Amino acid sequence: MIIAFTGKGGTGKTLLASMTVLELIDSNVGDLLVIDADPDANMPDALGVDVETTLGDVRERFKREVESGELPPGFDKQAYMEYLVASAIEETDDFDLLVMGRPEGRGCYCAVNQWLRKVMSDLLPAYDAVVMDCEAGLEHVSRGIIEGVDHVVAVVDHSLKALKTAARIRDLLDELEVDVGSLHVVANRVTDEEFEVLSEKARELDLDIVGRVRPDPEVVRIDLEGLPVTELPPDSRARSDLREVLRRIGITG
Ligand SMILES: Nc1ncnc2c1ncn2[C@@H]1O[C@H](COP(=O)(O)OP(=O)(O)OP(=O)(O)O)[C@@H](O)[C@H]1O
Numbered sequence: 001m002i003i004a005f006t007g008k009g010g011t012g013k014t015l016l017a018s019m020t021v022l023e024l025i026d027s028n029v030g031d032l033l034v035i036d037a038d039p040d041a042n043m044p045d046a047l048g049v050d051v052e053t054t055l056g057d058v059r060e061r062f063k064r065e066v067e068s069g070e071l072p073p074g075f076d077k078q079a080y081m082e083y084l085v086a087s088a089i090e091e092t093d094d095f096d097l098l099v100m101g102r103p104e105g106r107g108c109y110c111a112v113n114q115w116l117r118k119v120m121s122d123l124l125p126a127y128d129a130v131v132m133d134c135e136a137g138l139e140h141v142s143r144g145i146i147e148g149v150d151h152v153v154a155v156v157d158h159s160l161k162a163l164k165t166a167a168r169i170r171d172l173l174d175e176l177e178v179d180v181g182s183l184h185v186v187a188n189r190v191t192d193e194e195f196e197v198l199s200e201k202a203r204e205l206d207l208d209i210v211g212r213v214r215p216d217p218e219v220v221r222i223d224l225e226g227l228p229v230t231e232l233p234p235d236s237r238a239r240s241d242l243r244e245v246l247r248r249i250g251i252t253g
């Protein structure tokens with residue numbers, strides 16, 4: 001099962017993705033891989049994991065060494081690439097974490113994105129569940145990064161702009177005929193009154209919002225202190241609301 005969090009910038013993708021990781025761990029999902037596909041990576045901090053090497057780093061190294069003919073003895077290109085990718089995976093007791101990072105200097109992200117696609121097809125079958133935190137906007141949808149994802153979660157806040165981004169994600173998935181399971185729109189950081197109005201607006205865009213996570217002072221507290229989501233009590237408002245949403249979507253039982 002692969003779940004990807006997308007949506008407009010700042011809507012809560014990283015918060016919901018990291019709390020989903022906690023829910024999956026609590027439901028004994030099995031082998032879990034977390035992919036931070038945002039070049040401005042936040043999942044390591046959100047989950048309280050130190051990451052030294054990113055996919056962007058190992059890709060630069062690979063390129064440098066292949067170009068200068070310096071492959072280590074005993075490695076062909078494919079084996080060396082697999083070795084480097086494995087070295088970028090940070091293992092914890094509960095999950096593995098792979099951070100995509102960004103290319104060095106002014107380089108474009110295409111090459112790292114291309115690697116990410118390749119890595120995903122090689123690596124993903126080894127895991128029972130994968131949670132991806134995507135870059136804001138449409139980039140990962142248009143580049144096919146979320147090809148093969150079972151659940152695409154488009155996170156919206158109380159703004160019409162965020163709803164429009166979700167609608168564009170839906171349209172792009174349709175237009176590019178990307179092979180994904182289902183798209184779920186989830187409202188975050190909205191009160192129940194705001195949720196009512198937002199649901200109306202969503203219907204006008206032919207979107208159905210599956211549920212909401214309310215504003216949570218506990219989240220503000222951990223933000224202020226720079227603490228990971230593991231410091232959120234399981235019965236905190238944000239975690240309880242998300243648990244309900246994940247059940248409704250069918251991600252947890
Ligand atoms: N339900 C909530 N209650 C309180 N604070 C929240 C809630 N949801 C998100 N926040 C806070 O809002 C900020 C933005 O959330 P987050 O970083 O998860 O958004 P994002 O969509 O990943 O942003 P970006 O597009 O920059 O990656 C964070 O400081 C987060 O902790």
Ligand SMILES: [Mg+2]
Nearest residue numbers: 013014038042
């Ligand atoms: Mg984020």
